[in-house]
Amino acid sequence: xxxxxGRANPTTGSVEWLEEDEHYDYHQEIARSSYADMLxxxxxxxxxxxxxxxxxxxxxxxxxxxxxxxxxxxxxxxxMMAVTAGADYxxxxxxxxxxADAAVKIVEKNGFSDKIKIINKHSTEVTMGPGGDMxxxxxxxxxxxxxxxxxxxxxxxxxxxxxxxxxxxxxEAVPHRATVYAQLVESRRxxxxxxxxxxxxxxxxxxxxxxxxxxxxxxxxxPSVYDIQLNQVSSADFxxxxxxxxxxxxxxxxxxxxxxxxxxRQFEPVASGRAQVVLSWWDIEMDPEGKIKCSMxxxxxxSDPEExxxxxxxxxxxxCVYFLPQEEPVVQGSSISLVAHHDDYCVWYSLQRTSPEKxxxxxxxxxxxxxxxxxxxNRPRFGEINDQDRTDQYIQALRTVLKPDSVCLCVSDxxxxxxxxxxxxxxxxxxxxxxxxxxxxMKKIFKANHLEDKINIIEKRPELLTSADLEGKxxxxxxxxxxxxxxxLPWHNLYFWYVRTAVDQHLGPGAVVMPQTxxxxxxxxxxxxxxRIRSPCGDCEGFDxxxxxxxxxxxxxxxxxxxxxxxxxxEYPCRCLSEPQQILTFDFRQPVPPHLIHAEGSIELRRPxxxxxxxxxxxxxxxxxxxxxxxxLKSAEDKGDCCWNxxxxxxxxxxxxxxxRAPLGGPQTVSYTVDFHPHTGDITxxxxxxxTLDDGQ
Numbered sequence: 001x002x003x004x005x006g007r008a009n010p011t012t013g014s015v016e017w018l019e020e021d022e023h024y025d026y027h028q029e030i031a032r033s034s035y036a037d038m039l040x041x042x043x044x045x046x047x048x049x050x051x052x053x054x055x056x057x058x059x060x061x062x063x064x065x066x067x068x069x070x071x072x073x074x075x076x077x078x079x080m081m082a083v084t085a086g087a088d089y090x091x092x093x094x095x096x097x098x099x100a101d102a103a104v105k106i107v108e109k110n111g112f113s114d115k116i117k118i119i120n121k122h123s124t125e126v127t128m129g130p131g132g133d134m135x136x137x138x139x140x141x142x143x144x145x146x147x148x149x150x151x152x153x154x155x156x157x158x159x160x161x162x163x164x165x166x167x168x169x170x171x172e173a174v175p176h177r178a179t180v181y182a183q184l185v186e187s188r189r190x191x192x193x194x195x196x197x198x199x200x201x202x203x204x205x206x207x208x209x210x211x212x213x214x215x216x217x218x219x220x221x222x223p224s225v226y227d228i229q230l231n232q233v234s235s236a237d238f239x240x241x242x243x244x245x246x247x248x249x250x251x252x253x254x255x256x257x258x259x260x261x262x263x264x265r266q267f268e269p270v271a272s273g274r275a276q277v278v279l280s281w282w283d284i285e286m287d288p289e290g291k292i293k294c295s296m297x298x299x300x301x302x303s304d305p306e307e308x309x310x311x312x313x314x315x316x317x318x319x320c321v322y323f324l325p326q327e328e329p330v331v332q333g334s335s336i337s338l339v340a341h342h343d344d345y346c347v348w349y350s351l352q353r354t355s356p357e358k359x360x361x362x363x364x365x366x367x368x369x370x371x372x373x374x375x376x377x378n379r380p381r382f383g384e385i386n387d388q389d390r391t392d393q394y395i396q397a398l399r400t401v402l403k404p405d406s407v408c409l410c411v412s413d414x415x416x417x418x419x420x421x422x423x424x425x426x427x428x429x430x431x432x433x434x435x436x437x438x439x440x441x442m443k444k445i446f447k448a449n450h451l452e453d454k455i456n457i458i459e460k461r462p463e464l465l466t467s468a469d470l471e472g473k474x475x476x477x478x479x480x481x482x483x484x485x486x487x488x489l490p491w492h493n494l495y496f497w498y499v500r501t502a503v504d505q506h507l508g509p510g511a512v513v514m515p516q517t518x519x520x521x522x523x524x525x526x527x528x529x530x531x532r533i534r535s536p537c538g539d540c541e542g543f544d545x546x547x548x549x550x551x552x553x554x555x556x557x558x559x560x561x562x563x564x565x566x567x568x569x570x571e572y573p574c575r576c577l578s579e580p581q582q583i584l585t586f587d588f589r590q591p592v593p594p595h596l597i598h599a600e601g602s603i604e605l606r607r608p609x610x611x612x613x614x615x616x617x618x619x620x621x622x623x624x625x626x627x628x629x630x631x632x633l634k635s636a637e638d639k640g641d642c643c644w645n646x647x648x649x650x651x652x653x654x655x656x657x658x659x660x661r662a663p664l665g666g667p668q669t670v671s672y673t674v675d676f677h678p679h680t681g682d683i684t685x686x687x688x689x690x691x692t693l694d695d696g697q
Contacts, residue, residue, distance in 0.1 A: 051175060059140060067140065070091065072093065079142070146284070152346065175286050196386065198211050203424055221323050226322070296317055324350065337352040338350075346366060380649075408429045411496065412479075462503060476511050479514050489564060489683075492681075529573070530569075531654075577611055583672070599673070611668070631644065
């Protein structure tokens with residue numbers, strides 16, 4: 001059966017109704033679940049197995065039957081580990097039906113159906129007693145409910161309910177304990193992800209400075225954590241102000257509370273500076289003695305940096321960046337307190353000058369943005385706007401196209417291009433903001449810079465502009481970064497082209513469009529770790545999970561197996577196996593053409609390696625001599641190590657689900673076909689390795 005699904009098209013700006021199979025969402029959810037990625041974490045698997053064996057042994061040594069409750073079982077792996085370790089019976093709970101169905105088959109295939117019961121419910125819905133899902137309480141609790149923040153997947157409420165209703169008092173728990181750590185740092189780079197810096201603009205009349213509104217400077221910022229691969233942040237990008245501080249622990253073998261709480265740690269700063277950012281991570285101890293530990297610590301805080309593991313699974317086991325509500329000076333050796341606050345799902349931090357016991361202000365509410373900027377701009381966008389080199393590129397390009405009588409129209413979400421155009425001498429500047437949040441933010445920025453009467457701001461979708469909105473004037477310079485908040489994939493910002501087409505009637509003779517053109521580029525890469533999210537697992541710690549691999553492959557093949565995915569590749573190291581290649585070009589000087597734009601060709605691989613996929617990105621040519629690159633900035637000539645634009649997500653097209661750990665191959669060729677469909681704004685693509693390449697590459 002077919003159903004109609006509505007979706008907002010980020011490229012064309014229109015709402016489309018598409019005919020989809022009734023199971024479309026189901027298959028999409030499976031395809032993007034990345035369960036195999038989690039199972040590739042061998043360190044995690046080994047530590048869980050060791051902890052489960054130890055817990056079952058402790059229960060058996062007491063002369064009891066080992067009854068296991070496994071919450072969030074996924075493939076059933078941990079339950080199968082428990083039965084193999086000697087557990088008498090396991091109740092494995094999995095709320096996601098496709099995964100629960102797969103777990104039933106995986107458990108059966110591995111011969112454990114008589115000792116493992118898969119329950120397709122949320123753990124809080126499980127019934128207890130005769131005729132219920134569980135006849136009695138379990139005495140071993142096994143879970144993997146953790147995200148980067150530890151508690152963001154609802155671990156605390158789930159544990160709280162389990163202890164009250166599903167497990168025995170003082171049960172064994174794997175993991176047994178979790179501890180959250182924090183470190184206070186000063187970092188201009190990370191602080192630039194949270195605040196708008198003053199932006200100097202050199203003009204013919206001297207230097208002008210774009211300043212942030214006072215509301216933005218005072219705003220505590222976004223309430224959510226910034227998940228990040230801290231191992232990819234250079235130690236030169238931050239100054240350590242404190243030792244690593246254990247902030248709080250949760251003992252999972254005892255009753256857990258999901259109530260809001262705070263935990264204070266007094267310390268003496270190891271250096272003087274401006275406290276801006278809290279870096280945080282956690283570890284889990286699988287046993288009461290703490291001998292079996294799984295750590296998320298970054299390289300400088302890890303007990304054995306040589307043993308660092310890939311941590312990018314399950315809504316990402318990475319590290320956390322938290323921004324303090326305001327930067328504060330700290331002095332080396334002068335005591336201060338760092339306070340970790342949490343509710344049932346979120347953590348946030350504050351600094352406390354006095355003893356928490358003497359000052360009840362240590363319990364502030366969760367920070368919420370009240371300046372609009374953190375609602376409109378995500379953290380990479382803040383970094384992009386604060387990138388002075390990038391701003392200077394726009395200034396240089398504007399100088400070449402602006403004239404004293406230029407009438408400018410800016411069409412990008414929350415962009416400062418309109419301020420640059422004004423300061424560089426445009427006669428009149430209009431800017432379009434299609435959202436209420438963007439409109440309010442730009443009004444504040446204009447007011448802070450005394451430009452509220454100098455720049456005309458229009459709250460309207462650019463396609464709906466009328467001559468009256470532009471005061472009857474014709475536009476001589478159409479500007480875009482282009483950046484739009486609805487864009488996910490690099491080419492979604494081609495929305496600028498559709499806007500340019502829609503406002504064509506408002507452009508005067510000889511009007512200039514900037515950027516003039518754009519191009520789509522690709523390079524073939526070998527990932528150090530990111531291949532895991534699309535690689536089959538096969539056997540995991542001796543258990544056959546091919547059924548899950550097959551399920552994910554079917555979902556990928558269902559409709560959109562030829563789709564690329566957005567990833568911030570500066571966090572995921574890779575090597576270029578080919579030279580970057582231009583695939584498609586788009587001429588913004590002309591309206592969107594009615595015909596398909598087609599490209600096909602081949603990419604020669606110049607370095608040996610495992611070809612995991614093609615990375616794609618956009619380059620915007622502001623003028624013939626000035627290009628904004630959103631992708632590969634440079635690659636080392638010898639090894640091909642990639643340096644990516646840190647403010648943008650690139651698109652990754654994974655080649656296959658074959659085993660990417662197969663032997664290295666020599667230079668080969670990748671063939672491609674790429675099409676831009678102007679009626680839908682979609683870019684479809686197909687990349688294929690040469691037939692002579694091994695199946696595993």
